[in-house]
Amino acid sequence: MSTVFRISDLSDPRLADFTQLTDVALRKVLEPEGGLYLAESLKVIQRSLAAGHVPRAVLIQEQWLSDIEPLVANDDCPIFVAPAELIAELTGYDMHRGAMASMNRPRLPELSDLLSGAKRVVVLEDIVDHTNVGAIFRAVAGLGADAVLISPRCADPLYRRSVRVSMGTVLQVPWTRLPEWAQAREILHKYGFHISALALSDQAIPLKEFATHPPEKIALVFGSEGDGLSREALGVCDSVVTIPMKHGVDSLNVASASAVVLYALTE
Numbered sequence: 126m127s128t129v130f131r132i133s134d135l136s137d138p139r140l141a142d143f144t145q146l147t148d149v150a151l152r153k154v155l156e157p158e159g160g161l162y163l164a165e166s167l168k169v170i171q172r173s174l175a176a177g178h179v180p181r182a183v184l185i186q187e188q189w190l191s192d193i194e195p196l197v198a199n200d201d202c203p204i205f206v207a208p209a210e211l212i213a214e215l216t217g218y219d220m221h222r223g224a225m226a227s228m229n230r231p232r233l234p235e236l237s238d239l240l241s242g243a244k245r246v247v248v249l250e251d252i253v254d255h256t257n258v259g260a261i262f263r264a265v266a267g268l269g270a271d272a273v274l275i276s277p278r279c280a281d282p283l284y285r286r287s288v289r290v291s292m293g294t295v296l297q298v299p300w301t302r303l304p305e306w307a308q309a310r311e312i313l314h315k316y317g318f319h320i321s322a323l324a325l326s327d328q329a330i331p332l333k334e335f336a337t338h339p340p341e342k343i344a345l346v347f348g349s350e351g352d353g354l355s356r357e358a359l360g361v362c363d364s365v366v367t368i369p370m371k372h373g374v375d376s377l378n379v380a381s382a383s384a385v386v387l388y389a390l391t392e
Contacts, residue, residue: 127183127197129190132207135214139203142227143184162283164226164293167192172293173228181227184212189223197226230283233301236274240316243271245390248303248320248346250276250358252379257350258282259290260380266294268387273300274309274344310361318344322362323382324354325375329367336389345386347379 132140142161161181164173167189174180180202185193186209193204240246247270252258258280265273273282279302281287282295303309313320319340346362348354353376359365368377368385377385 127194127200127202127204129194129204129206132205132211135211139182140184140205142182143205143225160230161227162230162288163285164228164296165224165285165289166293167224169288169293169296170224170226171196172296173226176231176296178231178296179229181229183224183226185224186212193224234299236301236303236312237316239272239274239299239301240312240318243316244342245270246272246274246318246344247383247387248274248276248344249279250346250354251278251349252347253278253280254350255280255284255286256290257378257380258284259287259295261347261383262287262291262295262298262300264380264384264387266291266298268384268391270345270387271299273298274303275300276303277305306355306357306361313344316342318342319364320344320346320362322346322348322354322359322365323367323386324348324359324365325367326359326365329365332366332368332386332389335364335366339390343390345383345390347383350379 130139164170170180170183170193174196180197180200182202183193183197183204185204185206187206190204190206197204247261247265249258249261252261259282262273262282275282282291282300288295304312310320319342321335321343323345346354346358348358366386368382370376376382
């Protein structure tokens with residue numbers, strides 16, 4: 126049963142999950158290593174709970190209390206209520222969305238479980254911008270890929286900004302981390318996936334042509350914002366696909382490119 130606490134002192138040790146959020150180093154400790162992530166806004170909290178994630182604590186303004194209490198009524202989860210100005214001082218920014226929850230980070234699914242029933246997956250190699258990761262997850266949720274697979278060095282989808290930009294879809298779309306490319310290629314081929322790199326190449330197939338008769342199972346590989354895909358990634362791919370550009374533009378932002386490709390492949 127959740128208990129409501131009205132907070133007037135920032136030194137309260139029970140607020141540890143929410144303190145110093147402007148400190149990037151601390152966020153990295155709290156979120157990926159400490160086994161929690163932060164869900165901002167009522168909608169994102171609802172999606173977290175719908176995905177079966179367990180809340181640790183909630184921080185809200187008074188006007189949102191009646192909305193949040195029913196959502197966590199069955200959890201042993203403290204609800205901290207504080208004035209808007211105190212929350213802004215605590216978090217380092219104005220929390221316009223009215224509610225924030227710290228959630229226990231779920232265990233990642235096995236790669237084999239995600240691939241066994243999938244036909245289309247998106248692979249992210251070393252994308253470091255959390256905004257792009259969140260936007261790609263939103264495109265995947267809206268345009269219908271079955272899962273997202275991320276490289277060992279890709280940014281964390283459950284990082285606070287990724288969750289927010291995705292509008293909580295990182296909590297809906299199944300995802301897990303891949304091993305290094307040699308092993309990843311073997312696994313993807315074992316499950317019948319054709320691996321397609323999105324990259325610039327003289328041998329690349331234009332997206333429209335590729336989408337005319339796509340393979341039955343496709344793993345679409347998108348690379349980092351600056352350097353694009355690594356040699357290792359290009360070396361394991363079965364084909365290279367490109368989005369033709371005009372007016373001297375060589376490529377789209379990786380999140381935009383993912384949306385264009387997924388839309389082109391929509392059945």
